[in-house]
Amino acid sequence: GGVEVRDGGDGGSTDASGPLKLAVVPKAVGADYWNTVKAGAECAAQRAGDVTVQWDGVTTETDVEGQVNLIQNFVTRKVDGIVYAATDSRALAPATEQALGADIPVAMIDSGTSPQPSTVPLFATDNRAAAGEAAKLLATELGPGNHEVALVEFQPGSQTNTERVEGFKSGLAAYPNLKLVGQQPSRSDVNEARRVTENILTANPNLAGVFAANEQSVLGAAQAIQAANKSGKVVIIGWDAAPDEIAGLRSGQISALVVQNPFKMGYFGVDKMVKHLRDKTPLASADTGVTFVTKANIDSAEIKAVLEPSCANPPVQ
Amino acid sequence: MSAVEATPAARDGVFTDRLREWVSHAVAEFTAATALVVLFIALSIASPYFLTADNLFNIGAQTAVIAIIAAAQTMVIITGGIDLSVGSVAALAGVTGAIVVRDLGFPLLAATAVAIGVGALAGLVNGLLVTVARIPPFIATLGTMSAGRGLVFIITGAVGVYGLPRSFQLLGNGEIVGIPFAVVITAVVAVGVAFLLSQTRFGQYTYAMGSNLEAARRSGIRVGRHLTGVYVLAGVLVGLGGMIAASRVNSGQPNYGISLELDVIAAAVIGGASLFGGQGRIVGTIIGAFLIALVRNGAVLLDISIHYQQVIVGVIIWAAVYFDQYRRRRLESRG
Amino acid sequence: MSAVEATPAARDGVFTDRLREWVSHAVAEFTAATALVVLFIALSIASPYFLTADNLFNIGAQTAVIAIIAAAQTMVIITGGIDLSVGSVAALAGVTGAIVVRDLGFPLLAATAVAIGVGALAGLVNGLLVTVARIPPFIATLGTMSAGRGLVFIITGAVGVYGLPRSFQLLGNGEIVGIPFAVVITAVVAVGVAFLLSQTRFGQYTYAMGSNLEAARRSGIRVGRHLTGVYVLAGVLVGLGGMIAASRVNSGQPNYGISLELDVIAAAVIGGASLFGGQGRIVGTIIGAFLIALVRNGAVLLDISIHYQQVIVGVIIWAAVYFDQYRRRRLESRG
Amino acid sequence: MATSPSAVSDGDQRHVPDEPPVLEARGIVKRFGHVEALRGADFTVGRGEVVALIGDNGAGKSTLIKTLSGVHTPDEGEIRVGGVAVRFATPVDARRAGVETVYQDLAVADDLSVAANLYLGREILRSGPLGRLGLLDKRAMRQGAAEALDQLGVRIPRVTTPIAMLSGGQRQCVAVARAIIWATNVVILDEPTAALGVVQTARVLDVVRRARDAGMSVVLVSHNMPQILEIADRVEVLRLGRRAARLRADEVTTDDLVAAMTGSTSVERDER
Amino acid sequence: MATSPSAVSDGDQRHVPDEPPVLEARGIVKRFGHVEALRGADFTVGRGEVVALIGDNGAGKSTLIKTLSGVHTPDEGEIRVGGVAVRFATPVDARRAGVETVYQDLAVADDLSVAANLYLGREILRSGPLGRLGLLDKRAMRQGAAEALDQLGVRIPRVTTPIAMLSGGQRQCVAVARAIIWATNVVILDEPTAALGVVQTARVLDVVRRARDAGMSVVLVSHNMPQILEIADRVEVLRLGRRAARLRADEVTTDDLVAAMTGSTSVERDER
């Protein structure tokens, strides 16, 4: 679309050198992943100096309207910039426009909007592609021959979930020897993940592999498989990198984890926004990349930086 | 305290009656309204952004859907029932409205009619379950809540309904002379339902059934038909609310309205409705809805994290109802 | 139908009384139990995996927590109340239990005591809000639900509590002679609460308050104290349940138990409890909990998608309560 | 019209020879679970008659009355209005047949005002199109209620008071007033004066007499024998769910009635 | 003990000269919102006396009785037991003082059995350690209940029937039986026989007499004047929330009582 330059030095409510107040909004509060985003954002703020990060979000990723309201409320507060992850790409597009209309620059992290205004950058990884990779990993791990696999999704109807499920399924399509025999949601609850995995295992005694699409799903699936004494016999490809997931990876319960770089998302979001506000650097999208962590590479320095990000040694290049 | 003599009823002037009735109602909304005003003033002082046209506009638009659905919930609560299915039904209506626009090219008005129809149908199911199958409302609507959400997922394939024309946003994001369209609709709905409840036979029966269902039945009220009517009307409003919500985010969201029922029930109860039935007024409910909205809005403006917000919302719900109960206890009308 | 004569009470034999009482109770659980058996047989036929030791073991362990918390909910429902805060409180208890193990090195038993203490405290808050502040239970526990979840997020920083020793899993994953430890605890709790409700003064008062609070008060029951006691005891069970849930997944999960209240209320009502108070039994509730669990288990075994599952669960809830109501109507005990 | 199971009683219609009874119950059986409250009860009221229905506590009087009012549907037996068998599926049906009832448990809506209760189910609507939309004429109802209560000599704070705030007797007054205002054919009063004061009781009995004089039929349940002998034309006695006796009020004494109720003597005439 | 606002009545204690009244209300004011149900009501019962409390519907009798039983706390005025001012914050306090009450609205728990209701708040526990844990002795309660009801001549299907299934009179019998079993000092009966049959009424009056003979005091609210004159020693009349008269039952006629209640004459002696 046409380029609208709304964020020139003229329009900002900002005194370029003064203190900045940025709103950083995750899809939802309440997961290790988003806390890492927060850490990255705060790290960038601290390094830039004189920047306050206001961290606020809805409680579930499905509360799309709640997030629209939240963004509106931040616009009302006239923060200097908004960095956020859209719970729903299209539903949040008007909210982004509203912010821009109020001369508040916006940067998206993790998930963008659709349409995405050209002045709004996106710092994210491609869920769909990464989930496709996960299918490939699963196929590699299982090797030739026919195998039954299952999918533990987390929140049907939420966008990230849909992207991962679709990405995984289309990735799976390349492997006719893998048959998807079960798909159940965990609702981002470990107990629930464990319950559905147990039941899937009962119904499919020959199950050979599971792809679990977020932290809670992975943990519940791993526990169910362990409780059924099938650890190592059922391959788990997971997502995210909560401490127990890493422990599972080390012990061999989990074969591989798709790990995004949430720290970098938060860091880029704030860092680029501050530079934009202070130095008028145009905002440009960047891929924050995914890492496939396995038992083999887990101790490499590069992976360590992603898994245990700290502001002293940020996983940002 | 000027003690009112136990005079024979006939001597009481009609005007005095009116006045008393009005005063007693006003007192009933007093607590919630006071809380609302206090909060409003406090926020005006605490945040420079609160008392801006934009912010008030936003609060209005944000609260519209909740208020409409809370009005529906209030009707059901007055009958002594409860409707847990509002969230699912609103999602179902919104999603259906969006689908008929996207896939069948319905104009907005027709799509809204469809959404309302979906709501009415769900209300009819609730009503028949309660009256014909005699399932207690809590359970009947719990079932509808579960089944309704399942239906939403089935018809959408668990993917949001996108690709809607810009015009779809009118209901939720449009405005008339600077007032959000959604607020105008809410006002019309609120006045309409309030009128219905307080001035018409339909309203009278609604209170009567909630007060004593058996007495209503013995008084010759066709309670089955009438109760079903209340659920259907509530469904109509929920359908409308769901459509506005969809319009606001320009898409049909299958996950819309999860745990919405708790918010709207809280609004009704804060506004003086009794879950035992027979009591409740729309004015109070609207005040309750705005009270909750204001807390949420204020929390963001004052940079209070969502976690503390939840604690604060909990405490405010307690406080509002506590003071209301305290006031009632002093009246001891149920002594 | 052998008509029973309206004989003076004294002539009635104690044995006949007992028998009648027992029969009438048995009938009350009849519907749910029948449904359970039918479903059980249907699943045994439909899925070759259903009737396996492993699967039954799993169902038992999966249902343990729900059943314990449903027993707690039943007590509250019998008093005419409702506890919406069970999910939040269970999460709070589980998370706290996990934290004291991880950060303070508490042994499992001590941590369980802490979790139970957290539950009891939350129950005390609920109880005092209901009795001293006289806030209706729905609202009091709605506030606790919101505030409790906020607290969980605050103390965990919204991150799961990980890094627990293996021993932490004992409650949730251990077993005794092949029976899951959690199932044993559930059985003990169920028998204990059932005994308490049916055989002790505490139970008698619980039913009395739910049947007619004012009558209970005038009969010299210290309703404030006793009602608070019921909420505290319910909190104790919820705390225990939360700890078992945490133990089962070897971590403290801040998201645990969202909308758990609906499941346990459904279990209680399917089992014959009345939300108007005064009625309900633990046997029925346990049956109700297993009925729901069986539906969920069967749906996965038969690879029914979650969407259809929700519709099916909704329909089963309707059906179970419909038949129960139908049976009761024939008895017309509330004529 | 099937032959009623209690056809025996047909032989007793003599004292109202020219027309069929206004309201009649034949062989009514009503069970609650394993309790049989009515076991083939018969009952008759003729036009312009005041019939007292008496019986011991638990004899089944209220159950019979609820059956006659459409609240309960009988398990067996039939109800006849003007000689024609009818089925009262709901209280609406009974009201349509002109049967108006004061229930022992009153059946008033606690949260509604006195006026609203008096007009419940028969609200006065505004005239004109607004009325057709269901708009209430509250003023008219308040005035009507005030007048009706005044006539019964009831002292009530005001007609807009919710019923919940009234004393036991005041509530009963409201219930009685409601039935009396609306009755066109038969008024059934189940212990209408149990909670009433001396003055109010006298007024109710007055109203009963006036209703009878206006050609209405009255069924009165009461445990007050002198009252019954004073006002009733006829007395029907229920015992253990069956009619134990039919007596003319001017031929009996209180002791006869008590004997009939308790079954200690055999003054009963119709018992099988 | 502060001088009571109605100290005037002290001069009337003569007829029970040697001991202070067992239960006494002085200058009780009780408001419900803007309705003043009691406006300085006084009331006295001496030991071994049967005092009838009468008054028009809405006069405030039930409110006064609830105040004496700890259900309502008075807004003004004081209650004295044996001459000592007390505060009944809850019904438990009143019961502790030996005051047992049958309420006009009965206050029974519908879902509980007849036996459970009779023993509500005073359950019989098993002996031994189990009893200390609160284990009920259901058998003992069933037998006790059956005996108590038999004594009152109540016909009830069986003592395990839930109260919800009883007739109006049967419920009242249960409530009366409960109060009578437990009373030790004062029994207050608010229209106890309103729904009772002739036989049951006679039995209740019998029980009242026996209670008096055993030294207990009885307060009886009733609208049945002959009944009152038959059983009461003294009559106190309440009008518009105040005591309008104190009369000796053997000196008055029904007409006197009616006149005192309605205020149509000036037989009242103590009115200010």
Ligand SMILES: Nc1ncnc2c1ncn2[C@@H]1O[C@H](COP(=O)(O)OP(=O)(O)OP(=O)(O)O)[C@@H](O)[C@H]1O
């Ligand atoms: N809980 C209450 N709320 C408001 N007003 C009340 C309440 N209880 C009683 N009143 C009012 O107080 C007055 C006295 O009522 P009370 O029940 O004491 O009368 P009573 O003498 O027992 O009458 P009755 O003979 O009809 O039983 C009545 O006018 C009634 O409306």
Ligand SMILES: Nc1ncnc2c1ncn2[C@@H]1O[C@H](COP(=O)(O)OP(=O)(O)OP(=O)(O)O)[C@@H](O)[C@H]1O
């Ligand atoms: N809804 C019910 N469920 C079960 N049993 C009932 C029900 N209603 C009445 N009964 C039983 O039926 C019998 C008759 O009751 P009913 O109320 O008709 O008596 P009644 O003659 O009106 O007595 P009273 O003079 O005490 O009012 C009683 O034994 C009662 O226990």
Ligand SMILES: [Mg+2]
């Ligand atoms: Mg009766």
Ligand SMILES: [Mg+2]
């Ligand atoms: Mg009274």
